Amino acid sequence: MADWKSPNGITIECRQGDITDQRDIDVVVNAANAELRPGGGVAGAIHRAAGPGLAEECRALAPIRPGEAVITGAYDLPNKWVVHCLGPVYGRDEPSDRLLASCYRNALLLAEGKGSSSIAFPAISTGVFGYPVEPAAEVAIGTVLETVPRLSALRLVRFVLYSSSDLQIHEQVLKRLTAKLG
Numbered sequence: 130m131a132d133w134k135s136p137n138g139i140t141i142e143c144r145q146g147d148i149t150d151q152r153d154i155d156v157v158v159n160a161a162n163a164e165l166r167p168g169g170g171v172a173g174a175i176h177r178a179a180g181p182g183l184a185e186e187c188r189a190l191a192p193i194r195p196g197e198a199v200i201t202g203a204y205d206l207p208n209k210w211v212v213h214c215l216g217p218v219y220g221r222d223e224p225s226d227r228l229l230a231s232c233y234r235n236a237l238l239l240a241e242g243k244g245s246s247s248i249a250f251p252a253i254s255t256g257v258f259g260y261p262v263e264p265a266a267e268v269a270i271g272t273v274l275e276t277v278p279r280l281s282a283l284r285l286v287r288f289v290l291y292s293s294s295d296l297q298i299h300e301q302v303l304k305r306l307t308a309k310l311g
């Protein structure tokens with residue numbers, strides 16, 4: 130385990146698991162598509178677990194562009210809110226690192242705006258959108274570390290990785306990026 134606590138008391142942690150099963154978390158993040166439709170991967174799992182009310186609320190908010198995020202209710206998920214982020218398609222939406230960073234920053238600020246105390250992210254863009262996991266983890270964790278000083282309501286940021294190899298990569302990147310921060 131490679132948890133890290135910021136000087137203002139916010140814990141960043143990496144866990145293996147399913148984004149739809151984060152019962153102790155206020156806000157879960159969806160790796161959405163532009164139309165905010167169910168689809169496959171994380172979006173399919175989130176919409177299946179949330180029920181049809183989520184797709185209905187999403188219809189009025191779509192489409193969104195790469196780097197953007199919107200917030201909705203969580204319906205039958207065990208959470209309060211869902212933030213839907215459209216990550217960049219690797220090799221198409223440029224600059225992919227800045228667009229991916231925007232996803233994480235916007236999601237954190239939306240969660241903070243609702244006064245939420247915890248948020249869980251999947252590894253946005255690393256599935257069908259093709260972003261290699263290690264550089265994606267560097268952007269994801271780097272952006273959270275940059276944004277954390279602006280947060281006060283949020284106390285916990287969790288990265289939820291589906292596979293043990295993705296978990297290992299995120300733990301290593303968290304260790305490396307926080308080593309210089311103390």
Ligand code: ADP
Binds near residue numbers: 252
């Ligand atoms: P994108 O379209 O942004 O690439 P995907 O949903 O295809 O999003 O995948 C993003 C990442 O989430 C991938 O690493 C994938 O393995 C992982 N993933 C897929 N389903 C789940 C789930 N239920 N919980 C957590 N992570 C998941």
